[in-house]
Amino acid sequence: MTHAAIGKTLPQFKAQSTQGEISPATLLGRPAVLYFYPKDNTPGCTAEAQDFRDKHADFLGAKCQVIGISRDSMKSHENFSEKQSLSFPLVSDDDETLCQLFNVIKMKNMYGKQVRGIERSTFLIDAHGVLLQEWRGLRVPGHVNEVLQAVRQIA
Incomplete structure (x- = not known):
């Protein structure tokens, strides 16, 4: 399988989201931020979604x-999106196609046990479908502002 790489056009994929199908073709024409998170309705993931929600108008302005x-189901995403008033789409990657494409599945320690899960990661794609920047293993506080700054530099 081809992986997404900085400086390269995104490989082909199709994925269902809470707002319709997403593919490299649907991303063309304006920059895109794809953020991978472990699980709906968990504290860190909720805080990250709220940060993107609260800055969404700024991203749209750029x-x-x-x-x-995430790997959550569409039903879970719909509930999470409604509960958190998210105006951007959430993709259900239950078969891990995008997770593999962006190489975000890692072994992590959770309560002293090794578990396989999504490493919190964000990717910035330009208007031509080229991966420009990635943030991996990140911490939520301040992250969305850092991504917004990067977006404004290419806008």
Whole structure:
């Protein structure tokens, strides 16, 4: 499988979101932020979604779309999106196609046990579908502001 790489056009994929199908073709024409998170309705993931929600108008002002991605089901995403008043789409990657494409599945320690899960990661894609920047293993506080600054530099 081809992986997404900085400086390269995104490989082909199709994924369902809470707002319709997402593919490299649907991302063309304006920058996009794809953020991968472990699980709906968990404290860190909720805080991250709220930060993107609260800055969503700023991303739109920079002509940038925001898309959240996790392995949760569409039903879980719909509930999470409604509960948190999210205006951007959430992708259900239950078969891990996008997780593999962006290489975000890692072994993590959770309560002293090794578990396989999504490493919190964000990717910035330009209007031509080229991956420009990535943030991996990040911490939520201040992250969305850092991504917004990067978006404004390419806008």
